[in-house]
Amino acid sequence: MGEHVLVTGASGRNGAAACARLVALGLPVRAACRHPERVPVSEVEHTRLDWDDPETHEPALRGVDRLYLIVHERLRNGPEIARAFVERALRNGVRRFVVLSALGVETAVGTPLHGVEQAVRELVPDAAFLRPNWFMDNFTGGRYHRTITEEGVIRVPAGDAEVSFVAVDDIAACAAALLAADTELPGGHLVTGPGALGFADVAAEISAASGRPVRYQPLDLDDPDLMAELGVPGADPRMARTLFSRVLSGGEAVVTDTVRALTNRPATSFPTFARQHAAAWS
Known part of the structure; x- marks a missing residue:
């Protein structure tokens, strides 16, 4: 090599x-x-x-x-x-x-x-x-991180729907495994965390790991002020509505074993991720 x-x-x-x-x-x-x-x-x-x-x-x-x-x-x-x-x-x-x-x-x-x-x-x-799927790391940087640290809240139009969040490091490990493999492993590889959880669960796990009270505030997908509520006033809402429509339909709750299959280790759970990154919310 x-x-x-x-x-x-x-x-x-x-x-x-x-x-x-x-x-x-x-x-x-x-x-x-x-x-x-x-x-x-x-x-x-x-x-x-x-x-x-x-x-x-x-x-x-x-x-x-x-x-x-x-x-x-x-x-x-x-x-x-x-x-x-x-x-x-x-x-x-x-x-x-x-x-x-x-x-x-x-x-x-x-x-x-x-x-x-x-x-x-x-x-x-x-x-x-x-x-x-959605990156766990979205909560340690960007607008979700900002509302968590400044207001103690996560705002998204996701209702009670669940998402199988995945750690960026796990995605990277899968990429490295595919690039280093002796044989080709072509096609699509769905990469998820080991389980699906709702945004209220995410808020609870961040609270437990960081000691900072964090709550989930569900938004209305059809709210004309949706993008302002999401922290991007004036932005085109079509992409956000398409994305969260998929979340609400259950399309982001799928769980796969791809991380284990490619890397020979389990995918990172959200509680583990939250403990590892607790300092990001302090």
Whole structure:
């Protein structure tokens, strides 16, 4: 294994976690993103990769035989980016492709991630697609974290529905396992936590771990002020309504054993995650 594993989006939480997992397996890693100085893993080769600057693509792929492709889910031109980059990767001799996708993307026709999957699959029929559920880590950063620490509340239009939240580190471990495997494991891999729980349960677990009282405030999916209640006033509500409609229908409660199957260890439970990250809410 003299050639590198290339991880795109390496300064993001999924990319950085994957770099750390690959390094732990002893694989040579090239971490690529627009700002490689922001990659929080030192034992990797850092390189600049800007989707809008094709001059950075060839150097990133030179000497690479395995690729973990992370294209941001909201990039409208994500499918075009993926197609062009994978075509170049194939010309450069990349032989293993793992793509970060999302649970339910196969039915989300018209979304950028659906297009990314389709583009890669047409070029690389034996590519592997990681389709994780909601990240547990959403509660340790971003707007959910902000309302937890500032107001002691989690606000979402999810009713009593349950979600099989998964830890980003578990997703990274699955990606590393797929990239390091001796044989291809193509197709979609649904990645979830070991059980499903509601947002009230999440609030209770964060309260227990941090000592900070946190409550769940369910919102009305049809509220005209939904996006303001979610902390993003003025934003288009269609994506949020589509997402939470799936949650309310039970579509995010599915539980799989993918983490154990790929990594030979159980997926992280939310209580364990909350204890490990209690300082984030203090």
